[in-house]
Amino acid sequence: MIQVEGLTKIFHDKKRGKILAVNNLKFNCLKGQVFGLLGPNGAGKTTTLRALATMILPTKGKITVNGYDVVKEASKVRRQIGFLSSETGLYDRFTPRETVMFFGRINGMKDKDIKKRTAEIFHNLDMENFQDVRVNKLSTGMKQKLSIARSIIHDPPVLILDEPTVGLDIITAKTVIEYVKRFRDQGKCIIYSTHIMREAEKLCDMIAIIHQGNLIVQGTLEELKKNSSSDDLEEIFFELINQGENLE
Amino acid sequence: MNWKNIKLIFIKELVGTIRDKRTIIAMIIIPLIFYPLLFTGIGYFNKMGSIKSEETNSKIMIYGMEFAPQLVKHLQDSEKIEILTTKDDPSFKLHNGDIQAVLVIPSDFKYKTEQEESGKIILKYDATEAKSRIAQKRVNQIIEKYKGEIILQRLSRLDLKEEFLNPLILQEENIATAEKITGSFLAVLLPYLIIILIFAGAMHTAVDITAGEKERGTIATLLVSQISRLEIVLGKCFAIMLISFIGMVLGLLGLALAFLLGASVAGGIEGVNFGISINTIFLLFLVLFPLVGLASAVLVMVGIFARNIREASSYITPIYMLTVFLGVISISQGMELSGKMFLVPVLNSSFVLKELLMGKIYWDHILTTFIANMVIAGLALLGATRLFSKEEVLFRS
Numbered sequence: 119m120i121q122v123e124g125l126t127k128i129f130h131d132k133k134r135g136k137i138l139a140v141n142n143l144k145f146n147c148l149k150g151q152v153f154g155l156l157g158p159n160g161a162g163k164t165t166t167l168r169a170l171a172t173m174i175l176p177t178k179g180k181i182t183v184n185g186y187d188v189v190k191e192a193s194k195v196r197r198q199i200g201f202l203s204s205e206t207g208l209y210d211r212f213t214p215r216e217t218v219m220f221f222g223r224i225n226g227m228k229d230k231d232i233k234k235r236t237a238e239i240f241h242n243l244d245m246e247n248f249q250d251v252r253v254n255k256l257s258t259g260m261k262q263k264l265s266i267a268r269s270i271i272h273d274p275p276v277l278i279l280d281e282p283t284v285g286l287d288i289i290t291a292k293t294v295i296e297y298v299k300r301f302r303d304q305g306k307c308i309i310y311s312t313h314i315m316r317e318a319e320k321l322c323d324m325i326a327i328i329h330q331g332n333l334i335v336q337g338t339l340e341e342l343k344k345n346s347s348s349d350d351l352e353e354i355f356f357e358l359i360n361q362g363e364n365l366e
Numbered sequence: 367m368n369w370k371n372i373k374l375i376f377i378k379e380l381v382g383t384i385r386d387k388r389t390i391i392a393m394i395i396i397p398l399i400f401y402p403l404l405f406t407g408i409g410y411f412n413k414m415g416s417i418k419s420e421e422t423n424s425k426i427m428i429y430g431m432e433f434a435p436q437l438v439k440h441l442q443d444s445e446k447i448e449i450l451t452t453k454d455d456p457s458f459k460l461h462n463g464d465i466q467a468v469l470v471i472p473s474d475f476k477y478k479t480e481q482e483e484s485g486k487i488i489l490k491y492d493a494t495e496a497k498s499r500i501a502q503k504r505v506n507q508i509i510e511k512y513k514g515e516i517i518l519q520r521l522s523r524l525d526l527k528e529e530f531l532n533p534l535i536l537q538e539e540n541i542a543t544a545e546k547i548t549g550s551f552l553a554v555l556l557p558y559l560i561i562i563l564i565f566a567g568a569m570h571t572a573v574d575i576t577a578g579e580k581e582r583g584t585i586a587t588l589l590v591s592q593i594s595r596l597e598i599v600l601g602k603c604f605a606i607m608l609i610s611f612i613g614m615v616l617g618l619l620g621l622a623l624a625f626l627l628g629a630s631v632a633g634g635i636e637g638v639n640f641g642i643s644i645n646t647i648f649l650l651f652l653v654l655f656p657l658v659g660l661a662s663a664v665l666v667m668v669g670i671f672a673r674n675i676r677e678a679s680s681y682i683t684p685i686y687m688l689t690v691f692l693g694v695i696s697i698s699q700g701m702e703l704s705g706k707m708f709l710v711p712v713l714n715s716s717f718v719l720k721e722l723l724m725g726k727i728y729w730d731h732i733l734t735t736f737i738a739n740m741v742i743a744g745l746a747l748l749g750a751t752r753l754f755s756k757e758e759v760l761f762r763s
Contacts, residue, residue, distance in 0.1 A: 197592065211381070224588070
């Protein structure tokens with residue numbers, strides 16, 4: 119569903135000059151799969167996901183989402199994706215119902231369909247009791263549920279989740295993870311970036327570790343364990359990162 | 367470009383703005399409640415002050431009363447003047463406010479007036495004190511009356527009539543109607559006020575829905591939707607235009623209400639009669655529309671460029687100052703713009719507004735202003751859309 123081939127992104131900074139944020143990345147993410155993108159801060163996770171979500175253009179390489187090219191068919195790609203990151207905010211002065219209605223409409227849905235789907239999502243996410251309360255009155259957990267609802271209102275086959283549990287308390291984070299699992303079971307293709315190893319262990323069918331813009335390794339958790347001296351993903355992660363640094 | 371999408375953004379921004387308490391305070395409470403209350407208060411206290419000053423007697427001291435007994439009698443006859451006699455230093459008392467004026471009649475006054483020369487009288491008062499100014503006015507009136515009597519006596523001695531001194535009578539007739547007088551008064555101030563209100567009304571909303579969206583992280587959610595960058599920019603710009611226009615109208619209403627209330631409390635105004643034709647209203651819109659568009663487009667562009675609300679505000683401050691400066695130029699009386707100067711945004715609008723309010727319709731000025739402002743607004747919109755497509759601007763940190 120998502121195919122990334124040779125993705126390279128270079129930023130130009132007045133002070134620092136050229137910055138190679140992502141270097142020749144290659145991976146595939148399939149339907150019904152959670153693909154974990156692991157790496158420390160500044161590894162290139164957000165850049166990769168922004169390129170997937172058509173928010174930034176790749177310097178080199180090709181990305182297709184459900185068969186559509188992110189550069190040439192950006193609008194079609196956007197129809198395929200739901201995007202959620204720790205940085206995406208909500209409109210404080212709207213209620214959850216209004217928020218979801220707005221995002222349904224700007225994604226080209228008909229009001230009738232939005233209403234039907236909203237009722238379904240709000241029921242599943244247990245949001246009915248606060249659907250008419252303005253966002254600025256909601257708790258962090260309620261807001262995160264709304265963020266999820268907003269990103270899936272148009273029923274996208276692909277979900278791009280950039281560190282969706284950052285800054286959340288343990289209970290809300292668990293809720294988010296539960297829903298990601300549920301979406302996988304519904305057959306969606308989910309790309310999930312995180313630097314929390316426990317989450318990746320619990321959630322990801324495939325794991326790719328990136329460091330300083332380079333893909334260090336990718337495979338299932340079992341495959342990673344097999345090629346490592348350790349059984350713990352955190353240990354494996356540090357081992358690989360160190361190897362990567364030594365190679366440089 | 368899909369108008370339905372533009373409308374979605376437009377309505378979202380409008381609803382968001384209306385639900386913002388700060389907008390309600392800035393657009394409704396301040397102009398429609400605060401201004402009138404403030405002006406009514408000012409008018410009330412002014413009136414109370416002036417009534418008090420007008421009602422109280424003016425206390426004055428006279429030096430050399432014996433040298434002008436006739437004048438002193440006139441002063442004594444006046445109900446509002448109280449003549450005091452004291453041995454203290456009169457200058458000190460005048461400074462203190464115990465007395466309001468000192469009249470000094472030199473010893474040669476009687477002799478000089480009798481000899482048909484000019485007799486000199488000195489009137490000391492404090493121009494910064496309202497009561498002292500009133501005393502000066504009252505004494506002056508009596509002195510003028512007394513002067514008239516002396517002139518008549520002198521004329522009769524020479525066997526001349528009063529008309530001898532007035533060989534010519536000029537009767538001036540002002541053909542300006544009450545509407546025109548009010549119009550010309552408003553034409554000085556109104557364009558400046560309109561420009562300030564348009565920019566002030568647009569600023570808060572513009573910053574909130576551009577840089578504010580970046581700061582709150584909601585911009586990314588719009589970028590991954592089906593709406594194009596141009597549609598987002600246009601939707602936002604139209605919302606700012608409407609808010610800014612409503613802000614201007616409410617601001618003007620508030621000021622008019624404040625002025626009328628304040629003036630009526632202070633004693634009423636006469637001759638204010640503002641007539642404006644439908645044609646002029648249409649032409650005013652023709653000038654205001656591109657101006658509102660220009661303000662909104664420029665503010666959207668700046669707001670999108672800024673990283674956050676604080677940065678946007680600091681970019682907008684100099685733009686606002688420049689606008690105030692261009693608006694102020696139109697206040698200066700007698701200044702006229704040459705043809706090319708009507709290409710300068712804001713300045714052109716203020717002068718065309720001024721002309722229209724004075725009932726002058728110069729189509730070349732109106733069209734130049736319309737086209738110049740529309741072109742600049744369009745360029746600013748294109749600039750904003752381009753900035754909106756630049757990842758280094760959208761994701762600057």
